[in-house]
Amino acid sequence: MYDLIVIGAGPGGYEAAAHAGRLGMKTLLAEKEFIGGTCLNVGCIPTKTFLKSARLFSECRSAAAYGVEIAGAKWNQAAVVQRKNKVVSTLTRGVEALLKKNRVEVVRAAARLQSAGLVQVGDRRLEARNILIATGARPAVPPIPGIDSPSVLDSTAVLNLTEVPARVAVIGGGYIGLELAGFFFAAGAAVTVLEMLPRIASGSDADISSRLQQAFKKSGVTLKTSCKVTRIEGNRISCLDDQGAAFETEAECIVNATGRVPVVQDLGLEELGIDLDRKGIKVDERGRTSLPGVWACGDVTGRRQLAHAATREGLVAVNEMAGRRDRIRYEAIPSVIYTHPEVACVGWTEEELKAQGKEYKKALVPMAVAGRFLVENEGGSGVVKVLAGARYGEILGVHMLGDLSSEFIVAAAQMMEMEMRIADVEKVVFPHPTVSEALKLALLEIA
């Protein structure tokens, strides 16, 4: 009898398993494919290694602006993939070590629920007091005729390309699509992004997404918003614009980045009558599903679809199992888009606050107020936007566009997590010179 069986070894599942082990729970982790899940193997980490190479390459080309002349920089996609694999395997070993250290039994097999306390793992039937479903998500396949053509690749397939295509069309202007578009563009491809909504990165604050859009356009990426892909034939993509006018575009590689759907098949969920909908398994703020003893976290619940959110959700569920009251809150969970310039946000957007009828104050400060930003970004631009409650000055949202912002958004998240008000933040000292000083100035501008 296990205290906990975790299904899926992504950042939701493996962190939860390790935490449970740390708390002394007898824990088993079942993974059918790869330790580390999407995040480590085909998600966060591989894309970021790709983007690092891309960044380096474009920096080589613009190095002259910094007084460094580099001639003959060349892109080697095979080496880029190789490095990615090396980073991934290093990190996977790290995860394995973490699980071992916390005495988690890892089984490399698919798992399926038999009943509330019973799990089929490979050819074994195991009993467990608690079951945590962390089976993640996979790329969505939208009902576009021709989406199954060989020229269409999803994000997973893209990560194994050994050559950079001449022309790339990315369907979907969300963060995955934008990161991949930026990657291919920097690696030398001609890139078109096709987004159905009127703006890219549509979940972001409009002040940020509109500037990101400008930056993309300026760089030379073709952006088509309010554009509906109607058909794919070989390399040809047929679209409708917002006026209903048809147009076509061509690309050797078509990236399907239209979102991700929860992995809920072959788990026995329907048989057990566990509540789920199109977005995923339904859970409460403590991670409980509709069936007592069965919990879920991460992408399979369709809430935030971020690795660190999956981790936090998993920890909440384990804490609850162990009798430590906990609950997930999303107000202070940051998110990052690793484009160039990058986007880092936490909290409510201005549009959301307006919709809530919340009274707020705001500050919008150019990143260039921080000396370090100018030092690091020749010709670059960026902004910091801070939203705070009108009455108490509590920080409601921080939205940043500009390189390095991903590294200090956590400061804003911390402030929000602790429910600091602008007045409380004044005592926090920001190191000089850092880009983070732009955040400080934006906060002070509200005060």
Add this chain to the structure above:
Amino acid sequence: MAIPIEMPKLGNTVEECLLAKWRKQVGEPVSEGEIIAEIETDKAVFELKAPASGTLLATFFQSGDAVPVFANVCVLGHPGEPFELFRPQAGDPPPGPAPSSDSRTTAEPPPPQAAAAPAAAAASPDRPSLSPRARRFARERHFYPEAITGSGAGGRILESDLLERYHRSPRPSPLAKALLDDGFQIREEPSEAAGLIRSSDLRPPAAKISTMRERIARRMRESLSSTAQYTMNASASAVGLLALRSRIKAGHLAQSWPDININEMVLFCAVRALEQVPELNVEFLDGRIYRTEEIHIGFACDTPRGLVVPVVRNCRRLEIAELARKIKTLARQASEGSIAREDLGGGTFTVTNLGVFGIESFTPILNPPQVAILGVNAIGLKPVRGKDGGVEFVEHIGLSLTCDHQVIDGAPGARFLKTVREKIEAIESLAPFPR
């Protein structure tokens, strides 16, 4: 000669102080200026010093007791001297538990209702109360732990007990602290066991009702508890009312006429009915019935501040235009808040209208010492038997009459309601309408 030592008055608002600790025991010698006991108020700790040298002959309170100011706490003197005469008498302000943290007696804001807050603890006789300093500590930090054992006498909770607990407990976040200062309260069950008390764990302060609301509440309770009210419902054909109304709207009547609405027409009919059935135009006070010659009609007005009932005086034989004009003036003043006090009392009968909200019948509440109130409901179609024996639909206005059965039996009440109906149905012939 033995001397009593009394509890000093430490501050203007202090009514009692906590005897925190005896530093001398009965029988011990004490020299002048020596500390006999420690006293706590909600602001500080004071020392009770011996005014002269001697022996501590008697103590009248135990540590942990709340002692009224100026009460004798102990007696100094020579061994053997009598001291009983100094013992605080029963008639003196009683020692014993400090006033509870009930806001009415201490003028403090009520503490947040944290789980089993000591507010409740102190209020219930079997739970220990807080020392004044502990109370202040708790109030300033919004800190109300549950199930705490006090180390003072009788389990009284001292500041030190709270302090210890405080350093191990969740604290409000800066935002939560600001909200608590604004009167927000901690909900029964904080959502997370440890860590921060955050804004989502709080609920907004309970809204205090306005003085006006308080007055309405009291009057309504009094009405229900001092009368034997009952309500009857009927309806009258509204054909005449509607015909008159449309003629007024169309401007067919003389310029000098105000824009008389349905409510004003019904009020006018009620006056006419009261002229005919004066039994309802009386006041019932202390078992006596007071008849009044005049008819003063109150009408309920929904204002931004709540229900207001202006009174139109001397309605007898008032023409409808004049009556409507008076109603309109008073109603405007009532909603602006500029109405004179004398226009708010002295009614002998009341009319209240919920028909504008589509209400079909309700139970108006009497306005004692009045004995009747007429509720006006919505106009709606009602099937009636036509002259040819078939069924016709005719617009009817609903009427709900509440009477005090102490004075008005069912039959006279019903007779009045019937009269009102007749007046309404005959409205067009009731008054000389200028054309």
